Amino acid sequence: MVKLKYNEERNYRKENRIVFLLFSLFFYFSGNSQTLQDYIREAEQNNPQLKAMQYTYEAALEKVNEAGSLPNTSIGAGYFVSEPETRTGAQKAKFTAKQSLPWFGTLKAKKNKETSTSEVFKNDVEILRRKIGLDVKRRYYELYSWKAKEKILKQQKELLSDYKEITISEVANNKASAVDVLKINIAQNELDNKIEIIKGNILNAETSFNKILDRDGFEDLIVPDNLIIPDEEPTMSIDDVTYHPELLKYDNLSDMVIAQQKVNDKERLPGLSVGLDYVVVEERPDQTFSDNGKDIVMPMLSLSIPLFSKKFKSKDKQFELKQEGYSQQREAEQNKLEEILEKAINNRITARINYTTQVKNIEQANQAEQVALSMYQTNQLDFNELLEIQEMILGFELKKITSIKDYFIQTAIINYLE
Known part of the structure; x- marks a missing residue:
């Protein structure tokens, strides 16, 4: 009767687990995925470094307007302390206005340079946003792992309680000894110890998670009870990293250097200046001719010629070296990302293999448990073997659980690199 009662309870527990698993799958695909995205959005919105970088990018965009502006207009005024005499009268004061004009296309080249610079900052924002998302996912799956392990340990403790009831009944029937009951108590004590340790790990994981979310206080975090590894492994190509923001950053830097080169080419061309001088002339009191006291208006045009071009040649060489440097950095970064991607793909495959192996082991071990329990109740098996x-x-x-966590963390790394 005890064995029958135990099997009925065990089957009932299994049926409940199946129903719970189905509901967990439903809520995972309909809600938990969105919850993870909510955490990522919250981390992005609250991250001070991302905010600072966004402001830097917006400031760089404003520099585009600044670069398209003409230089300041020079306005001057002077009073003749010692008045020079002219035929039409004495010069009393002089007013000057002057405007420098860059060579045709220079302003456009400067705007393009600032636009290229802003793209570099924009790319940095995207890189940081991806890193924040990856960091959130890591903490999310770590927290899932600890909570899932806590749940398994508690279920194991409940199962040992069922064993204890069976053993006590067997002791009453002289089919088991009190030592077996004590062994179960010891096993339960060990489980309590592991549960308390995992609770500490859960607290640390939640603290770390809340920190990246930049929350003021400690708030509850929702993670799924079950995560399911997909049946088929998606195919990946190493070329997927080619357009990753960490590589596009060097393309943007290269474009910025090209834009700077064009500005340098424009600045070595002559510069123009236009101006106007206006001189106030006082009338001669003893003269009556028509131009008496007529003010002087003098339009001006000047040309600025860069006769010494050494600095422009030096800049050309600097730009050339920068281009080569960015090219080498891009190649090195691509090799690094490809290595990380290949490692993540292999680690994910390994996690799947480990998961499949553990599922098979659990199924066979459960069968062995049923056989061992029957043998124990007929005095054909030592109780230590059942506990083992x-x-x-x-x-x-x-x-x-560790395999599931590893699989999803490696998937997060792969998604980051795409």
Whole structure:
């Protein structure tokens, strides 16, 4: 009767687990995925470094308008302390206005340079945003792992309680000894110890998670009870990193250097200045001719010629060296990202293999548990062996959770690199 009662309870628990798993799958695909995205958005909105970088990018955009503006207009005024005499009268004061004009196309080249510079900052914003998303996902799956392990340990403790009831009944029937009950108590104590340790790990994981979300206080975090590894492994290509923002950054830097080169080419051309001088002339009191006291108006045009071009040649050489440097940095960064991607793909495959192995082990260990329990109740098996099987099942369950966590973290890394 005890064995029958135990099997009925065990089957009922399994049925509940199946129903719970189906509901978990439904809520995972309909809600938990969105919850993760909510966490990512919250982290992006609250991250001070991202905000600062966004402001830097917006400031760079404003510099485009600044670069398209003409130089300041020079306005001057002077009073003749010693008045020079002319035929039409004495010069009393002089007013001057002057405007420098860059060579045709110079302002456009400067605007293009600032636009290229702003693209560099924009790319930095995208890189940081991706890194924040990856960091959130890591903490999300770490927290899932600890909570799932806590749940498994609590279920194992409940199962040992069922074993304890069976063992006490067997002791009453002289089919088991009180030592077996004490062994179960010891096993439960060990589980309590592991549960308390995991609770500390959960607290640390939640603190770390809340920190990246930049929350003022400690708030509850929602993670799924179950994560399911997809049936098929998606195919990946190493070329997927070619257009990653960390590589596009060097393309943007290269474009910025090209724009600077064009500005340098324009600045070595002559510069124009237009102006106007206006001289106030006082009338001669003893003269009556028509131009008496007529003010002087003098339009001016000047040309600025860069006769010494050494600095422009030096800039050309600097730009050439920068271009080569960015090209080499891009190649080195691409090799690094490809290595990380290849490692992540292999680690994800390994996690899937480990997961599949643990699922098989759990299934076979559960079968062994049923056989061992029957043998124990007929005095054909030592109680230590039954506990060893339970310890084995627990180890498989914990390894399965670790495999799931590893799979999704490696997937997050791969998504970051796409």
